[in-house]
Amino acid sequence: MANYRINPRERRTTPKDYVIQRGDTLTKLAARFGTTVDKLARDNNIKNRDLIFTGASLKVGYSGKDTFEPSGSRQGIRGGGRPTGGQDVGGPTGVGPSSASSGMQRLAESARRAAMGMGGYNSQGLCATGVSRAIRDAYGIGVSGNGNQIDNNLPRDKFKQVNMTLEEALKIPGLVLTWESTSTRLGSIYGHTAITMGDGHTTASDFIERNTTNNGRSGFKVFMPIE
Template identity: 65%
Template sequence: MSTSTYRIRSGDTLSALASRFKTSVSALARHNKIANPNLIYAGRTLRIPGRGDSFEPVRGGTRGGGRPGGTGGTSGGGKVQGSGGAASPGNVTPAMRKLASAGRAAALGMGGYNSQGLCATGVSRAIQNAFGFKVWGNGNQIDNNLPRDKFKQVNMSLEQALKTPGLVLTWEKTSSRLGSIYGHTAITTGDGRSSVSDFIERNTLGAGGRSGLKIFMPII
């Protein structure tokens, strides 16, 4: 079987890479001896089974991707190794406060406390109202479309993020039928519990069945 290699980047998840390279999470985990598919380490080399061509081949790197890190994550919040970031409850910028306020206004103007199934629309509307530009994509695409000169991925748990206003949360998948296809995205309010999108979710920390968490901070 031919094998190619890929250097894992901050923000990658094993399920997303499996889809990208037309293989399965279990095959990647088995091929790279990864015990926990939710934890992969940015900078490590991932071997892609069954591919004759290499995608971003790594020369001189260490083979295998089994060292836990956390470019994936669960609803409890996986950390992203090497992503950096200075967001914290005690370090809130005016841009973050502005986005949190715009997010709450968008949620109240759409579904209130009831989901409309339009989470990415709510987040995009909040970003546009706060900063003047629109971000396209559904819940598990919007993270790739956030302009990197205006947002950066940060290293923190979901619990920490919920205490910090104005962060963009994205999950690759949720437990609902639509969420398993389109994922979910929201903006933190900073109260330690809730987040907003097309509605106000009172207990984001208690929402189960979510995976592939990424967290982004505005740097405008």
């Protein structure tokens, strides 16, 4: 089926493919096409209504059988459920569902360098040190604290907390993850923090963790750099 940029006056017509544009949100699109956010999300199998992707195909129709089809090197937009427009979230070019901002890519690369310069693929118990080094290298910002303190010390004019699952976050590079507690002795006291690489499973702190999960960890939070 061909893609169309639908005129705002085209409402309640036969199903069409709409190419999502920068600044689109589900709220805006629902109003534009005479439907609801719930209907668009359900018909397109969108689990996170605050995350749609520039360049993706959004099926607009009333069959209830449509699918949402994000793919590599597209730019995510957070704010799909809000009335005031989206904000770029990003993801890794050719790896995840969207294209990260240059700052987020820079932070991911800084985190990888910091990790390889510290523990490589073996934890040194210095996760906050690795994350702090990466942030300083990428943004010139000094952030102190251990794994479960660094979230409170991230400057809010540079980072903001976002509501996202670990699975979603791991697909986007340059996000700061924090856990209040982990199952290790030190982790139960100091928590854990790391930066996403954007490949869907890897994070970096004082070492490269190739299979990042929530197993044995609690108090999960995600912070996104503000460009």
